[in-house]
Amino acid sequence: MNWSNPFNCLSDLTSLRRRFISRPVFKLMQRALPKMSQTEREALEAGNTWWDAELFSGKPNWSVLQDCPAAKFTTEEQAFINGEVETLCAMLDDWDITHHRHDLPPAVWAYIKQHKFCGMIIPKRYNGLAFSECAHSEVVMKIASRSSTAAVTVMVPNSLGPAKLLLAYGTERQKDYYLPRLAIGQEIPAFALTGPHAGSDASAMPDTGVVCRSLFEGKEKVLGIRLNWEKRYITLGPVATVLGLAFKLYDPKHLLGDQENIGITVALIPTNTPGVSIGRRHNPLDSAFQNGPNWGKDVFIPMDWIIGGAAQVGNGWKMLMQCLATGRAVSLPALSVAAAKYTCRNTGAYARIRKQFNLPIGEFEGIAEVLARIAGETYLLDAARSVTAAALDNGQKPAVISAIIKYELTERMRRIVNDGMDIQGGSGICLGPKNTLGRLYQIIPVAITVEGANILTRSMMIFGQGAIRCHPFVQQEMAALTLDNPEQTLQQFDAVLFKHIAFMMRNMGNGVWYALSNARFASVPGDLQTQRYYRQIARLSAAFALVTDVALLTLGGTLKRKESISGRFADVLSNLYLCSCVLKHYQNQGNLAEDAPLMHWACQQSLNRAGQSMLAIFHKLPSKSLPWLLRGLLFPFGNPTAPPSDVLAQQVAAILLHDSPARDRLTQGIYINQNPEDATGKIEVAFKAVLAAAPVEAKIHQAQKLKQLAKGLDSVNLQAAVTKGIITGDEAQLLEIASQARLGVITVDDFSASLQ
């Protein structure tokens, strides 16, 4: 070694570090990294990264979030939401649909088709509506607040399915033929991926296509594919005219080339093709959207039925994963927010209308705590929905974020509706036309299960994909490991590795400093109300990035199977994302003081959860001393954010119990009507009537306290109150109207002995 020349010295140091650090780490990583299948790689590479990568960086660049424009609609979109969507909602009678017809009425099907509800994502040149993702989300949300059956029927053609696949990968001929027909519902699409033997692990499907030549439409020896498949749970399957079918393609006779096992391929199959069988219907928890199995026996299709033609053989999985990267960020989140807003509006009003122990039940602390959870969570859900939809419109295709919001929004919707059921008591349980919540409660598991079942999404997808895609160095390190040239490989690996080490040191420094200072000096956006939350995001992000690296280092490839650890990491990342959305949403809406309790509740709740999950990781990591040391350095005083206080919860609950702009903003975008004959219209009317009568009721109670009036609110007593001048005749009438309206809301349905 030559230490006399500083340049030589540096080069010697580099070669030393390559020899003694990079090479052993390289070998270790080569052994530790699990083999990745083609489908896993394609799933990992789908979409892009956005704010998730900033959270992974340990030092988020706030302008990435701040610069994303707020959701907005064109005049045409707004007119559609206020016009056609309102009209459609008014046509929907959920009890009739789910209990009597088990389908949408023909007039509703016709309206959906005529007004191009199935063509929201289809461009104008194909006669579609060409709506933004924000508008698409808003339409689905409003419909879902009226009827899940109608919402699912509209969601599917606009979500992962033939139209989306054709737009991204179809040939011009396919687009010209199918898209205009799909836009007006002349073709009803279904997307057929899942089968009896391949559910969550859809890439394991046993469905096959074999390249061959056959007679087709009178022509001999047409090059094509002989298909055999069995699918189930396919939404719109029973009424579909065209199936987007996924299957594994083989070419044993090498008619296409050298490759025998070509891989997953997607084709469009008209359901009237010989050999296709559309089975009977499934009954998904009594919701009435069309869903069922289908299968094909020796179905021959020409090559140009493959989406994108012969050029796209074997690319099916990639195509599906790319479309899923954005698709799952819109439909189910919109449906979840619809359910949340609907519960806020109706259950909140119910808690004001329903009295027990002489008080509206919403005034009891126990109920207020649950109401606060419903309202605070709804604010958070809506923030995540609208911020993410706006990011999609801004060109992002964030695969990890779409998994986060699919999982988090459907999970939180489940809790919100459960809470609503608890508050509604028997009136939520007894089904019938007057019930407002029971059908919603029933359909929740559908949202949990489809587009990536939730347990799998949380424990495997979010952090599994995030740790590779969003981490600034892991993907580069993995790429370096696969290079052929050994010298170049080590050189490249060494460069990335040392950047990675510097990154860890920085996160360690920031993490400890933030822990000591509670991130007080971190440079963040926001104002006096919100800066403390931005700072906690900065603090948790630094800790998250560092602990991620420690977990990757100590567990390597086995982390993939340690789902209870990777699920906790997913919870940290998800809650940081959700909190970021809340802050952005609050800002987008103009930092309104009346909404501040909702913002505070949502931030405190999500940060507290992120902190809890972070602390849980230290207990779950295998080695004991390192996690213990890290915990002591990064969280010396435990979880930095407390959950929302009781005082805050009372303020948030109050929003649901009063007719206010904050309540209207919180529930904005769902279908609201004032028809006293309608189950939800009746609640609106009663809510207003009860609120209008409240001051009169207070006068009566005061008089009763002073023993000027007997107990009770019966008509004799009211008359006495008028006679004694305690209230006026008009005020007595207000009480009478409120009492009638209350009776209408608390009344439940009954049926004959055979439940007819």
Ligand SMILES: Cc1cc2nc3c(=O)[nH]c(=O)nc-3n(C[C@H](O)[C@H](O)[C@H](O)COP(=O)(O)OP(=O)(O)OC[C@H]3O[C@@H](n4cnc5c(N)ncnc54)[C@H](O)[C@@H]3O)c2cc1C
């Ligand atoms: C109403 C409805 C509509 C549907 N519509 C369509 C459609 O239009 N097109 C279509 O192709 N499919 C559709 N599906 C299928 C849906 O995508 C699958 O149901 C879903 O992928 C789960 O598959 P599975 O039901 O077979 O459950 P399984 O795959 O058997 O999963 C059961 C449980 O195991 C969990 N799990 C599985 N693997 C793991 C793992 N590695 N780690 C942790 N947990 C794991 C899952 O999260 C789930 O909780 C629909 C399903 C339903 C119920």
